[in-house]
Amino acid sequence: MSKVLLCIGCDDYQSLNKLSGAERDALAIRTALSTGPLSNINPADAYLLDSPARHQLEATLLDIQDRYDEIESFTLFFAGHGGEANESYFLCLSDTRADRLSTTGFALSRLFEFFNELKAAHCNVIIDACNAGGMVSNLGILLKPEVIGKAKTFGVSFFVSSAADQYAGETSRGGYGTLALLKVLAGEIDTGSRARMLDLVDIGRPAAQYVAEQTQGGQMPSVWGVNLYGHMPLFGNPHATDNPTSSLLGLTGISPASQAGQAISSQSAELYALMFAPEHELTPEKLFHVLTKFVDRLADIPNSVGAFIGGIWQSLEKSTGRHANSFSRVELSAACIALLLGTSDKDNTSRDCIVGLAHEIVGEVEHLLRDIVQRLQESPSSLCRHGIPDLFYLPQRISRILGWAGAAVHLARELGISDAPLKEALEQLSVFLMEHYASVCAGMSEDEAPYWASFLTAINTDDLNGFGELVVSTLISALVEHEGRLARPLLPAKNVCAYLKARADKDSAALKPFCNSPSETLALVFLISERHSLEEELDYNLLSLDHVHLNIFIPQSYLEFSQPFVPNGINHVFQIGHKVWAVADVVERWKTACIPQMENDTSLRHATTRIGALCASLIFPDRVPWFLLSH
Structure with missing residues (x-):
């Protein structure tokens, strides 16, 4: 043409x-x-x-x-x-x-x-x-x-x-x-x-x-x-x-006269509305709501989904610099990767696009970490923003930063590129976090679970001056103090004040409506504590968690992990005091039931599936990338 x-x-x-x-x-x-x-x-x-x-x-x-x-x-x-x-x-x-x-x-x-x-x-x-x-x-x-x-x-x-x-x-x-x-x-x-x-x-x-x-x-x-x-x-x-x-992608294009082009243009008014929406409305949820239907239409047309999502990324990326959310470009790239996850097993263009966007995330996260370190050097309180609301949101902000940092490390390894620059920036960041934010870095919401899974599996136990051990210990303390109850994922802002009051009063009955049961954060702590030699501390406090439920959800196929509601999978539910008397009991079930289930999922053998599933878990923090703990 x-x-x-x-x-x-x-x-x-x-x-x-x-x-x-x-x-x-x-x-x-x-x-x-x-x-x-x-x-x-x-x-x-x-x-x-x-x-x-x-x-x-x-x-x-x-x-x-x-x-x-x-x-x-x-x-x-x-x-x-x-x-x-x-x-x-x-x-x-x-x-x-x-x-x-x-x-x-x-x-x-x-x-x-x-x-x-x-x-x-x-x-x-x-x-x-x-x-x-x-x-x-x-x-x-x-x-x-x-x-x-x-x-x-x-x-x-x-x-x-x-x-x-x-x-x-x-x-x-x-x-x-x-x-x-x-x-x-x-x-x-x-x-x-x-x-x-x-x-x-x-x-x-x-x-x-x-x-x-x-x-x-x-x-x-x-x-x-x-x-x-x-x-x-x-x-x-x-x-x-x-x-x-x-x-990112080199040259891609879809002819409007082609089958893929007709599938796109028939509902293009929604795309135009998305492109010209205010920056604060361009959330991953909004992108999925609009773009999933186009991906579904293109799924059976060879090499069209990747080209389409690549074009969308090119259009929206240019506006992320104006967004108040400094991680908006990272989240855009991750949302696009998650949208491509379902076709990555059969579409070369989807796989190529995932790889290109993963490179973008690694580079952008490294830049953001250095920028955060520079701002902390200028003002150690720069992570604090909103006064009283930060009692709730600051721990999640820290977990989000470190979760994306961990994801970038994982992505760098999957791509075969050096993670040394990321590790260097993380080393610098951990110094400020341990000195100024140690008491508030974790343990407020179940939203933190996928971020901590990403971060804690990306570092060695002796990395970052023992910051990983500090995080796990803080999570244990928060869960024990509040009987295993953290705020449920995506808790509405209108409920935050009531949740904080119930938490401060240690009122279990008042906490219950705002919390998840079973808890995936508690399951993460059980599985990760041994790496930091904290299993004895957790065992010692299990009496305070008697009858509390924890859960590990593993999908039937990680190709489905980016769907708003993952349709197929197994919930591995545990109750403390009922066949769970020590950390070792959960670890044993993990080894005999959970790991074999993931080993049988052939999609996890592909790097693009692992990249896509990790990005999906950080975009939708109501799911945990448990496969990161299986290595």
């Missing part, structure tokens, strides 16, 4: 003020995107219009429709005047009149109608014009099915050089927005990506930042995009490397 480029520069206006650099900008973009070793567009498919009238633009678009049966990507660049009228945005062509903008300008919605007829999998729109950000407010109109079409919905990316109330400034060498884009294409501005190819959002983000800095906020470009059919490259990356931790 062809990649088509149409560049329009409009200097010569009949009724509006003439410009001097728009045609030059259009030529420069056409040259950059269609010539040279990094270009991704054939010069024969790159069109240039200088100061066209409205009918000339329409004729060119119709000619492109007739010339191409199917287009992989269509890129439109426009430099000139632009404006808003009647709640719509219009490109101003040579015969456009300011007093009749609605009837003489070229409406952006009209452009989308042409895009739909072109049957392009992805469309890039670059507008270096005044008030171009005004189209943002009309995005809902543009994305209606009657505008973009139901059957052949396309992915779309935008770079607009100015906000709705701003002019697009020019220099003697061209418009600010165009010059910034050209600097990125020439490698003068580094995008930070080391992938072999860049899409428009990769290119547009650093260009927008450059424009904002050069104009001191006088001109604020906007960049956003949705990849429905996989990563859609626009230009080669001048700073590319072959390092797998930087190159």
